[in-house]
Amino acid sequence: MEEGTILSWRVKPGDRVKIGDVLFDLETDKATIEVEAEIAGRIAKIVVNEGQTAPVKTPVAYLSETDIGLETLVDAPAGTAIQQPAVVTQQVTAEPNQSPPSKPSRRKASPVARRAADVLKVDLDSISTGSGPDGRILLEDVEAAVRTSPSVQQPTPKAPFAVPAMAGGTRTPMTKMRKAIARNLSVSKQTLPHFYLKGTIDADPLLTFYKREKALYPCSVNDVILFAVSRVILEMPAFRSQMDGDDIVQFETVNIGMAVGLEQGLVVPVLKGADARNLKGIAQESRRLVESAKNGKVDGMGEGVFTISNMGMFGVEEFCAIINPPECAILAVGAAREEVVVKDGALKIGKKMTMVLSADHRIIDGTMSAKFMARLKQLLENPDSIGGGK
Numbered sequence: 001m002e003e004g005t006i007l008s009w010r011v012k013p014g015d016r017v018k019i020g021d022v023l024f025d026l027e028t029d030k031a032t033i034e035v036e037a038e039i040a041g042r043i044a045k046i047v048v049n050e051g052q053t054a055p056v057k058t059p060v061a062y063l064s065e066t067d068i069g070l071e072t073l074v075d076a077p078a079g080t081a082i083q084q085p086a087v088v089t090q091q092v093t094a095e096p097n098q099s100p101p102s103k104p105s106r107r108k109a110s111p112v113a114r115r116a117a118d119v120l121k122v123d124l125d126s127i128s129t130g131s132g133p134d135g136r137i138l139l140e141d142v143e144a145a146v147r148t149s150p151s152v153q154q155p156t157p158k159a160p161f162a163v164p165a166m167a168g169g170t171r172t173p174m175t176k177m178r179k180a181i182a183r184n185l186s187v188s189k190q191t192l193p194h195f196y197l198k199g200t201i202d203a204d205p206l207l208t209f210y211k212r213e214k215a216l217y218p219c220s221v222n223d224v225i226l227f228a229v230s231r232v233i234l235e236m237p238a239f240r241s242q243m244d245g246d247d248i249v250q251f252e253t254v255n256i257g258m259a260v261g262l263e264q265g266l267v268v269p270v271l272k273g274a275d276a277r278n279l280k281g282i283a284q285e286s287r288r289l290v291e292s293a294k295n296g297k298v299d300g301m302g303e304g305v306f307t308i309s310n311m312g313m314f315g316v317e318e319f320c321a322i323i324n325p326p327e328c329a330i331l332a333v334g335a336a337r338e339e340v341v342v343k344d345g346a347l348k349i350g351k352k353m354t355m356v357l358s359a360d361h362r363i364i365d366g367t368m369s370a371k372f373m374a375r376l377k378q379l380l381e382n383p384d385s386i387g388g389g390k
Contacts, residue, residue: 270300
């Protein structure tokens with residue numbers, strides 16, 4: 001991250017804040033996050049306004065107990081601090097007998113949930129407990145509040161900001177997330193020598209295994225594939241490597257990225273230490289990572305060595321994915337489909353699934369890629385050999 005845009009301030013000059021209070025919403029390349037106060041004090045001055053973009057480590061506001069010395073620290077009008085060099089700030093402590101008035105506590109809620117509550121006119125205090133960590137209110141909690149309160153009516157959504165263009169078209173500015181995706185994947189496609197291998201497996205054993213495990217605990221087909229991939233990567237060190245200049249860096253643990261499609265674009269949270277987890281553990285962590293990504297927090301971004309992109313739920317039979325740098329490979333997973341197959345000399349209806357491996361040819365050559373696909377096929381067609389959730 002090199003810069004961020006302040007979407008909205010939650011406080012104004014003169015407000016007192018305590019540690020943990022949300023100060024503002026920040027839009028990064030990949031997500032919108034809430035920035036909380038790390039120290040207590042009074043908002044003395046805001047120097048980067050809503051809608052402005054500033055480089056990282058730029059002062060955006062000042063906290064103080066008095067105005068003494070403030071103007072010597074901040075002598076520029078609001079909104080111009082992003083052109084100034086970094087300055088040293090200080091906090092002036094109030095006299096012991098001047099304790100600040102208490103401020104009502106603020107409910108913990110994700111940025112998406114707060115925006116939805118504003119639009120739907122839902123009072124966050126009316127939600128007893130959120131379903132997120134430490135009772136944090138998530139989007140699904142706001143939606144549930146709407147369903148249980150007939151008096152809450154959802155307004156007609158407004159059309160996104162668009163500027164009329166020539167010939168009847170519209171021009172819509174790209175979001176920071178979309179710009180980041182365009183930039184990173186363009187660099188990947190243009191600079192990484194992609195090498196592709198396609199393989200098709202008999203999906204019947206995989207689906208049978210998945211249904212059996214799902215009856216014991218929540219899991220998905222993608223969790224089973226991720227489980228098998230983690231075992232293959234553990235066996236083949238080249239697939240847990242990254243390029244760093246002219247060096248190849250090999251890692252001991254298997255950190256696998258999971259492509260998650262959001263309305264704003266694609267994000268890749270990373271499941272760390274997949275090789276040390278059983279299927280049940282992978283299923284639990286993958287659900288947490290996806291839910292966290294949907295609520296604006298992308299865990300482990302940039303720490304993966306390999307990514308899985310699954311579009312089978314959309315009926316896509318096969319596709320080629322672009323490597324997510326600096327990772328070494330990505331596996332594109334298609335839908336399980338019915339086909340007529342020959343087994344034991346007889347025709348029958350079976351399930352097939354196609355996967356396409358995109359590998360960085362600087363790290364992984366054709367022979368190693370072929371071995372990877374062959375080993376993965378062996379495990380997915382004999383999933384009992386890798387165990388389950390126990």
